Amino acid sequence: MAPAKLLVDIHTHVYLPRYASMLRTRTSVPKIMSSLIDGKEQDRLLILDHEPSGGRPVGPQYWSRDEKIRFMDQHGISVSVVSTANPWLDFLPASQAQQLALELNADLEQYCSTGPTVTDSSIKRLYGFGLLPLVPEITTESLLDAVNQISESPHLKGLILGTRGLGKGLDDEALDPVWAAIEAAGLVAFLHPHYGVDVKAWGDKDNGHVLPLALGFPFETTTAATRLILSGVFDRFPNLRLLLAHSGGALPQLSSRLASCIDHDPVVASRLKHDARFYLGKLYLDAVAYGSEELGFVSEVLSRADRYETGNSSAVSPDRKIGSKRVLFGTDHPFFPPLKSTEKWQSVVDNLEAIDSVQGWTEEEKDGVRGANALSLFNIS
């Protein structure tokens, strides 16, 4: 099978056994707790404050590698680049976060390296995003140690991170040495939401998890990525490879408004080398958007980025094919399981159908989004 035809899932989560054990010992969110439901012991996971319906049921799909492989086989996924699910280590004191990051990175390297290989190929079926101990009061040295550990782990291809940084967000200059190290190591930083926005925004009505997941998560990613742009991180680290969850949230649709707002604020505008839309061309986006119009649009927004480089006066219509090279299939497994047991998960089917239906992408771009772009980005061969 030619690598270009492999289906590669770059947004797929795990709570490694060590992490799940730690969650079981906790008395506050995030935690895993056992409840008796209809007389049966049932593990439930609470990861968000104010989570409705007592959290979500969890089981081996969250920690078992066999279950991950089974899910991959069921959906024709050859390779997964696995990441710890939110909220990572955000809630831990610095010393514990530091130790657990190193242990979990070692665990994940082993999870991948001792796992199966793609048939007739040297490609493994599992690669990983490591973790940094991004918590308040951590030392820069500890962060750089973790970056270094990840870069020396052959099956770890990047790292996943939330939006809090050291407590002040990702636009904190104290993180500059970390961005520099990530850039130098050629690692991919996968930016993923957890906190959403203040729950008061959702009102009193019981809408289950819909509002925090459908809106809160993308708002958080959008805000974090925008703050990174405004802080000049992409000017200082032009080769930083940042992957945004959920197709960049709302950033693509709001990027021209963002550019206009910056244009009208001379202090902010003077700090940046380029129009805000230029920086979107530096991003990578997963294809977890559930709709072909959305995927076509985000690839168009990535494609137009060069038009907004300072000094470039081109006004040609963007070719979606260019931006598609930075869009990568993902499932968000084991979240969004189907309500009924079906052969395939609807959320995965929807995302694959969306890729297949994008106007302006040929089979080459679709194959890219399904797998070839990921193999290239993560240098997997």
Added chain:
Amino acid sequence: MAPAKLLVDIHTHVYLPRYASMLRTRTSVPKIMSSLIDGKEQDRLLILDHEPSGGRPVGPQYWSRDEKIRFMDQHGISVSVVSTANPWLDFLPASQAQQLALELNADLEQYCSTGPTVTDSSIKRLYGFGLLPLVPEITTESLLDAVNQISESPHLKGLILGTRGLGKGLDDEALDPVWAAIEAAGLVAFLHPHYGVDVKAWGDKDNGHVLPLALGFPFETTTAATRLILSGVFDRFPNLRLLLAHSGGALPQLSSRLASCIDHDPVVASRLKHDARFYLGKLYLDAVAYGSEELGFVSEVLSRADRYETGNSSAVSPDRKIGSKRVLFGTDHPFFPPLKSTEKWQSVVDNLEAIDSVQGWTEEEKDGVRGANALSLFNIS
């Protein structure tokens, strides 16, 4: 001049003299205050909490009809449908809000009716969105009185409203009689943001107004419109005409994710007659998005709505032309003034150029977005 060729601005604000006077008497936000700047008296407007740089300079462009007409002439705008800028009456006690709504609606009717007419036409150059006293403790009767007043004012074509409703948001069933009255009167409800999201999301860095305006406003609109969808308002009032500011914020880009999240929550899903994306086809969006790719995309999302009607299994690619009929030019005047005095405002030029460059729209659709859609929606002839 044929009406189809008129440029119509449906997103353009005013603080009527009566409203500006009230703001001058206030000691807390929102307020207009005079400061000495470089030895000159300068009015400054504070409308948001924590507003940076002591608010923004205001002058006659906010209250003078002559200034509005001058701005329109400068940009070739034939007709404006003017609305009071945020935060409307939200901050007032019920009795004051009630009285001021009626007075301001009468003022705005006069502002329009005594204004100029389009050359060689019976069309006025100014129409308006009235106000409702949407504040806690207001009676339904007071709200219906205001709807009735607006519907009987020949030059008021709708009403503008924020997202708070009676204090619990717009998904409050107590508003059902108001939606029913708006629907029955054929008025357009223009949903506009003011509150954004909790300022903690923006972090400590000084980014001026950029984050609350570029992200907070669209997030708020997105949340309010989503909560309306989830509450079943569009099922109960299928002919309600809701216009969303700033091209619907982030709702178009997040609508397939929203549909997926609803699909995975049987309680929420069972409340709604259709896939969430169906309801987007009931919306009207302004064209205040500053980019042609954004406009093309939002028109595509409106176009695909019928595909998501329960019972419809069509999978044809959406034709952007259909959705374009629900997209309408706006300027957001007098906000986003140019930094340098130029002949035309860059924000307006950008939005006109965006309309002119949308792929998949012919001149007919562009003329529609520039004016014909508005004349039709507001029944102006």
